[in-house]
Amino acid sequence: MRLVLKPGRDKSLKRRHPWLFSGAIARVEGDPQRGDTVEVLSDSGQPLALAAYSPQSQIRARVWSFDTGRTIDAEFLRARLAGALALRAALPAARHSNALRLVHAESDGLPGLVVDRYDDVLVAQFLSAGAERWREEILDALAELSDCEAVYERSDAEVRALEGLEPRTGFVRGDRRAARCTIVEHGLSFHVDVEQGQKTGFFLDQRDNRQRVRALATGREVLDGFCYTGGFALAALAGGAKRVLALDSSAAALEVARENLAANQLEASRIEFVQADVFAHLRALRDRGARFGLVVLDPPKFAPTAAQAKNAARAYKDINLLAFKLLAPGGLLATFSCSGGVPAELFQSIVAGAAVDAGVAGKILERFAAAADHPVALEFPEGDYLKGLLIARN
Numbered sequence: 008m009r010l011v012l013k014p015g016r017d018k019s020l021k022r023r024h025p026w027l028f029s030g031a032i033a034r035v036e037g038d039p040q041r042g043d044t045v046e047v048l049s050d051s052g053q054p055l056a057l058a059a060y061s062p063q064s065q066i067r068a069r070v071w072s073f074d075t076g077r078t079i080d081a082e083f084l085r086a087r088l089a090g091a092l093a094l095r096a097a098l099p100a101a102r103h104s105n106a107l108r109l110v111h112a113e114s115d116g117l118p119g120l121v122v123d124r125y126d127d128v129l130v131a132q133f134l135s136a137g138a139e140r141w142r143e144e145i146l147d148a149l150a151e152l153s154d155c156e157a158v159y160e161r162s163d164a165e166v167r168a169l170e171g172l173e174p175r176t177g178f179v180r181g182d183r184r185a186a187r188c189t190i191v192e193h194g195l196s197f198h199v200d201v202e203q204g205q206k207t208g209f210f211l212d213q214r215d216n217r218q219r220v221r222a223l224a225t226g227r228e229v230l231d232g233f234c235y236t237g238g239f240a241l242a243a244l245a246g247g248a249k250r251v252l253a254l255d256s257s258a259a260a261l262e263v264a265r266e267n268l269a270a271n272q273l274e275a276s277r278i279e280f281v282q283a284d285v286f287a288h289l290r291a292l293r294d295r296g297a298r299f300g301l302v303v304l305d306p307p308k309f310a311p312t313a314a315q316a317k318n319a320a321r322a323y324k325d326i327n328l329l330a331f332k333l334l335a336p337g338g339l340l341a342t343f344s345c346s347g348g349v350p351a352e353l354f355q356s357i358v359a360g361a362a363v364d365a366g367v368a369g370k371i372l373e374r375f376a377a378a379a380d381h382p383v384a385l386e387f388p389e390g391d392y393l394k395g396l397l398i399a400r401n
């Protein structure tokens with residue numbers, strides 16, 4: 008089964024970008040079904056790649072291999088998984104944490120597959136037709152290659168619908184009645200609810216940035232705008248923050264955050280968790296004249312794709328403007344965007360605009376990205392979704 012490209016539409020594949028959009032395809036030969044492996048040919052008949060076919064998606068095929076002599080089978084996938092796991096095993100984080108992203112989809116040559124490890128449980132997401140097609144083989148290989156006792160499937164991300172796939176969750180290998188794990192990150196422990204938590208349960212990509220905030224928080228009044236289960240807030244407290252105010256709109260997340268506070272030997276009187284909408288609560292704090300020495304903003308993905316970038320820009324501008332108004336002179340803002348649709352330069356200009364509108368000046372001291380267990384393949388810049396700035400107010 009083959010996909011033949013339109014003339015001149017082979018450029019991105021030649022740069023080894025793994026996505027093939029529907030508009031680039033001249034014709035489909037054979038009758039490939041969802042997830043089947045197809046050979047991709049240029050209009051002149053040159054073999055370019057082996058890819059997984061996804062008839063309903065705009066991303067009509069995702070490349071497994073640019074070596075068209077390969078066979079895509081269980082052995083091929085096992086080797087890719089082994090490579091991804093070996094990369095993680097060599098990371099410094101593997102020595103101090105029992106929670107890592109083991110497979111980061113396209114960046115690990117496994118399009119649409121995400122696997123996170125939380126202690127002895129793996130959480131897997133099958134987010135593309137190709138990953139779904141090889142689900143059993145992938146699960147078998149994961150069970151064999153990792154020493155984890157159970158695999159929980161969290162294939163409930165919205166992107167699955169774009170591939171024509173239904174959501175699916177539950178234990179798929181091994182079993183553990185309470186799908187609760189305790190992980191350790193830079194010496195702090197966190198409960199992770201792999202069944203009900205957001206995404207796969209925890210935001211591992213911010214591991215090193217939380218550690219950075221911990222070092223910066225000493226002696227400061229800290230505001231953590233989108234605290235989820237307390238990641239940045241507890242890191243700031245552990246770093247010697249004078250006080251921490253942690254906000255989130257999710258009652259479930261705050262409940263776990265309070266458990267996480269109790270699970271660590273931290274001074275509970277110095278932290279307050281409040282269920283609130285950040286947009287409204289920051290305004291109320293501003294009206295009260297509140298001031299903070301360190302503000303952390305790690306909002307959810309406002310723009311998953313470039314199409315939502317405009318509305319997202321508005322939201323990023325609003326919260327960053329309010330944050331600048333709440334910063335004491337000399338205060339620090341650690342501000343993030345995990346929106347794939349908002350590139351780093353755009354994010355920086357939104358934040359710069361927010362400072363101007365807030366009437367304050369600041370300087371970028373550091374730039375943040377996702378931790379090394381979320382690598383970015385050079386040929387897949389879309390993998391570079393998390394960006395952040397550390398700004399000091401004048």
Ligand code: SAH
Nearest residue numbers: 210233234235238255256257284285305307
């Ligand atoms: N910083 C966290 C992860 C944040 S994820 C960590 O290190 O673990 C984004 C969080 O924003 C989620 O917990 C979500 O519940 C929360 N959220 C989304 N919209 C919100 C809003 N308008 N106001 C407050 N919290 C919001």
